Amino acid sequence: MGRVEGKVCIITGAASGMGKADAVMLAEQGAFVVLTDLNEKDGQAVAAQIGERAIFIKHNVTSESDWQHVVSTAVERFGRLDVLVNNAGMMALGNVVECSLEDYRRVNAVNSEGVFLGCKTAIPAMEAAGNGGSIINMSSVAAMHGMSFVAAYSASKGAVMALTKSVALYCREKRNGIRCNSIHPDGVKTPMVFKVATGQETASREEIESLSTEANPMCEPEDIASLVLYLASDESRFINAAEMLIDNASTATPPIGI
Numbered sequence: 001m002g003r004v005e006g007k008v009c010i011i012t013g014a015a016s017g018m019g020k021a022d023a024v025m026l027a028e029q030g031a032f033v034v035l036t037d038l039n040e041k042d043g044q045a046v047a048a049q050i051g052e053r054a055i056f057i058k059h060n061v062t063s064e065s066d067w068q069h070v071v072s073t074a075v076e077r078f079g080r081l082d083v084l085v086n087n088a089g090m091m092a093l094g095n096v097v098e099c100s101l102e103d104y105r106r107v108n109a110v111n112s113e114g115v116f117l118g119c120k121t122a123i124p125a126m127e128a129a130g131n132g133g134s135i136i137n138m139s140s141v142a143a144m145h146g147m148s149f150v151a152a153y154s155a156s157k158g159a160v161m162a163l164t165k166s167v168a169l170y171c172r173e174k175r176n177g178i179r180c181n182s183i184h185p186d187g188v189k190t191p192m193v194f195k196v197a198t199g200q201e202t203a204s205r206e207e208i209e210s211l212s213t214e215a216n217p218m219c220e221p222e223d224i225a226s227l228v229l230y231l232a233s234d235e236s237r238f239i240n241a242a243e244m245l246i247d248n249a250s251t252a253t254p255p256i257g258i
Contacts, residue, residue, distance in 0.1 A: 013088030061114030132177025
């Protein structure tokens with residue numbers, strides 16, 4: 001217990017799935033958590049579940065003014081900012097020919113521009129606190145090898161991977177003690193993945209669990225949260241600009257013909 005005792009963390013997309021698991025685990029380990037999402041009802045419910053260590057803010061990650069409000073509220077409420085988890089994301093089906101320009105821009109606005117705005121807004125607040133900090137950006141294995149059926153998503157997560165390195169190098173050059181790393185999951189049992197796989201807007205826990213098969217096993221949101229906790233803690237103080245895979249070796253495929 002207490003691996004992030006007293007740290008102040010912002011987690012986007014925290015109303016469900018990985019963001020919810022991140023927020024719950026960080027709070028259990030002593031952090032104060034600021035949960036953000038467009039889903040106000042479920043976001044408030046998660047904050048209430050966590051208790052006095054949590055607050056919820058309705059947040060559009062594509063809005064710079066929303067980001068400024070979230071960061072300033074976190075600092076006003078808890079005194080500083082130590083950790084940012086850029087988890088909010090979306091996916092739209094479509095290969096490079098089928099994907100509309102509207103969908104491409106919409107996915108990249110949330111997944112790429114949202115992460116950019118988060119880093120841009122959080123860094124000055126972390127610097128002002130003078131305690132260093134940790135920025136954790138949620139990317140995907142799609143950034144590593146691409147996925148033909150989600151062209152916009154693949155592009156957006158590739159942008160997150162590259163931006164993470166740029167942010168890490170900037171912070172190292174500034175010597176401000178802030179680290180920035182990206183996480184690259186494969187399949188995770190979340191409502192978003194279920195929606196994309198089935199087209200259904202809502203799902204029971206049993207239905208989400210059914211996505212994972214012996215041939216194609218998927219991890220739990222808590223598996224991702226465990227890595228988020230490590231990167232948020234001082235245990236990872238020399239981990240910077242890293243691409244952290246959680247993919248059960250899915251990207252470690254041998255060359256064709258072997």
